[in-house]
Amino acid sequence: MTHSPLTEASAEQEPAEPVGRDAPASGDTPPRRSWWRRPWFLPGAILAYLFIFMFVPPYLTLDPAQARLPNLRHDIPWHYGFLVAHVISGTVAMATVPFQVWPAFRRRFPALHRYMGRVYIVVGVIPSTIAALAIVPFAMGPAGNVIGGLLWLGTSLWGWRMARQRRFEEHRRFMIYSFALCLQIIEGRVMVLTIPHLPGWDPSSFPLLLETASWIGIVLNLLIAQWYLEWSARRGRTGLERKRTGLVVR
Numbered sequence: 486m487t488h489s490p491l492t493e494a495s496a497e498q499e500p501a502e503p504v505g506r507d508a509p510a511s512g513d514t515p516p517r518r519s520w521w522r523r524p525w526f527l528p529g530a531i532l533a534y535l536f537i538f539m540f541v542p543p544y545l546t547l548d549p550a551q552a553r554l555p556n557l558r559h560d561i562p563w564h565y566g567f568l569v570a571h572v573i574s575g576t577v578a579m580a581t582v583p584f585q586v587w588p589a590f591r592r593r594f595p596a597l598h599r600y601m602g603r604v605y606i607v608v609g610v611i612p613s614t615i616a617a618l619a620i621v622p623f624a625m626g627p628a629g630n631v632i633g634g635l636l637w638l639g640t641s642l643w644g645w646r647m648a649r650q651r652r653f654e655e656h657r658r659f660m661i662y663s664f665a666l667c668l669q670i671i672e673g674r675v676m677v678l679t680i681p682h683l684p685g686w687d688p689s690s691f692p693l694l695l696e697t698a699s700w701i702g703i704v705l706n707l708l709i710a711q712w713y714l715e716w717s718a719r720r721g722r723t724g725l726e727r728k729r730t731g732l733v734v735r
Contacts, residue, residue, distance in 0.1 A: 529668060530583035536671050537576055544572045553678060558623050571616035578609025578667055586664050602648070606641050610663070614638040625692050629699025636703070637666035658714060665710035669702030676701070
């Protein structure tokens with residue numbers, strides 16, 4: 486899953502456009518774009534909330550028999566508790582991160598954007614990552630889940646740091662990475678819950694499936710995030726050039 490989540494509420498407001506070293510040259514500010522010209526936002530938000538609706542309710546029952554984790558360790562008493570903590574905190578993160586990457590929301594409600602950013606990281610990302618790292622070693626732990634969790638935590642905390650330093654362009658970049666890593670579980674969970682039901686499935690292949698699913702989500706989502714960042718940078722430069730030459734009428 487994002488852009489100034491975390492400057493202190495009492496601090497000065499985040500400007501609508503970057504300032505200081507991140508600011509464009511005078512007169513070069515590109516026009517604000519409508520939501521429909523940011524095609525990544527709506528699909529990401531739909532996927533996030535659809536995933537919550539489909540996969541989270543069984544864990545709200547607090548019944549281990551309802552858990553959809555195929556490798557739940559019933560012989561370890563605390564394993565299910567950490568799993569529920571991971572799911573609940575991860576749900577908080579997934580529910581709040583779309584608002585962090587919604588530019589119109591950030592511009593119109595900057596204080597709420599910062600507050601939800603704190604919730605995303607402090608209530609969502611940090612406890613969800615800690616709980617996941619505790620679960621993985623006892624559940625056929627794929628290395629991809631560990632790497633993905635650490636990358637998610639790292640990009641989120643670095644994005645927070647950039648916001649507090651008012652380096653908003655770098656903040657935006659790292660929070661888009663965080664958004665991508667927050668949603669990487671979707672591809673993996675769908676694979677893990679569907680592929681074992683296909684004809685000819687070999688149960689002994691489950692550890693390989695877990696590992697493959699974890700890496701597919703990480704790599705695919707980060708590639709999409711990087712493509713979007715580079716595409717938006719090119720689009721922004723093109724818009725500024727057209728404006729300078731008089732080809733854009735505002």
